[in-house]
Amino acid sequence: MNFHLSKWLRIGRILFAGLAIAALSAQLRQSIEAGRSTVDFFSYFTIQSNMMAVIVLLWVAMKSGDRNKQLLRDIVRGAPVLYLGVTGIVFAVLLSGLPLVTVPFANTVLHKIMPVVLIVDWLLDPPHPGLSFRKALVWMVYPIAWLVYAMARGTITGWYPYPFLNPAKMGGYIHVLEVMLVILAGGVLLIGVIVRIGHFSRRYFHPGES
Numbered sequence: 001m002n003f004h005l006s007k008w009l010r011i012g013r014i015l016f017a018g019l020a021i022a023a024l025s026a027q028l029r030q031s032i033e034a035g036r037s038t039v040d041f042f043s044y045f046t047i048q049s050n051m052m053a054v055i056v057l058l059w060v061a062m063k064s065g066d067r068n069k070q071l072l073r074d075i076v077r078g079a080p081v082l083y084l085g086v087t088g089i090v091f092a093v094l095l096s097g098l099p100l101v102t103v104p105f106a107n108t109v110l111h112k113i114m115p116v117v118l119i120v121d122w123l124l125d126p127p128h129p130g131l132s133f134r135k136a137l138v139w140m141v142y143p144i145a146w147l148v149y150a151m152a153r154g155t156i157t158g159w160y161p162y163p164f165l166n167p168a169k170m171g172g173y174i175h176v177l178e179v180m181l182v183i184l185a186g187g188v189l190l191i192g193v194i195v196r197i198g199h200f201s202r203r204y205f206h207p208g209e210s
Contacts, residue, residue, distance in 0.1 A: 009125055013061035016117045017054045023109035024050060030103050043153065044161045045146055046091070049083035050110050053118055056080050060125075074127035075135060078194060081118045082139045085190050088115030090183065094164055122194065126202035136191045143187055147180055 024047065031041045041047060056077055063073075091111040147165075154160040165180075167173045 009121070010061045013057040013121065016114070017057040017061070019109055020050050020054045020057075020114055023103075023106040024054075026103045027106040027110070030106075037159075040159055040161070043150065045083070045143075045150075046087050046110055048146070049080060049087050050114055053080040053084055053114055057121070071128040071130045071135075074131050074198075075138065078122070078127060078131070078136060078198075079139045079142065081122050081194055082136075082187065082190060083142070084115040084118045085194065086143065086183070086187055087111060089186070089190075090162075095162065119194075122198055123201045123205075126205075127195070127198040129199065129202065131195060131198065133192050133195050136195050137188070139191060140184070140187060143184065147184075151176075 027047070028038075028041060032038065056079070060073070060077055088111060095111075150161055150165055154165065160166040163169050165176055167176050170176050170179065
């Protein structure tokens with residue numbers, strides 16, 4: 001990668017990680033001041049995905065490039081790209097019209113800005129050619145585990161992080177299951193898109209790199 005591009009990417013990763021931390025902190029502070037459960041706060045997919053994005057952005061920014069470990073690095077790096085992609089799409093399709101109890105600044109950063117930032121970062125620093133759709137399917141482990149956790153905890157406590165997971169609001173578990181399957185299927189399709197656009201970027205905008 002071009003030295004100057006690498007330098008600006010490092011700076012950008014640190015700055016946007018800082019922006020996400022500020023948004024997460026603002027949202028957590030509002031939640032605490034309102035007397036809401038901290039466990040509930042950290043149970044949101046949006047919150048967890050943005051926390052992962054912060055960790056990965058800082059990790060990639062601070063770590064020196066090791067070609068021998070680039071594939072593993074990109075498998076790790078691609079996970080929050082997927083998760084924030086899902087976050088942005090689900091927010092736009094299912095949540096944007098609802099009255100949400102959020103800090104406007106945090107809502108914009110966590111649901112709108114960070115998904116775009118991760119995709120742009122992925123295109124500017126495209127993944128290793130060896131990253132295949134099959135290898136990238138490991139990214140689905142976390143969303144599946146999170147859905148199991150959210151539904152199990154919701155059954156016990158009666159609290160669900162999103163209305164579309166609440167059987168009482170969706171007309172039963174069958175309708176919740178239908179939504180979950182659509183989201184998971186969409187996640188798998190999005191993996192294919194993320195892998196393809198990454199390789200497209202490497203082929204056409206970073207020729208000669210391997």
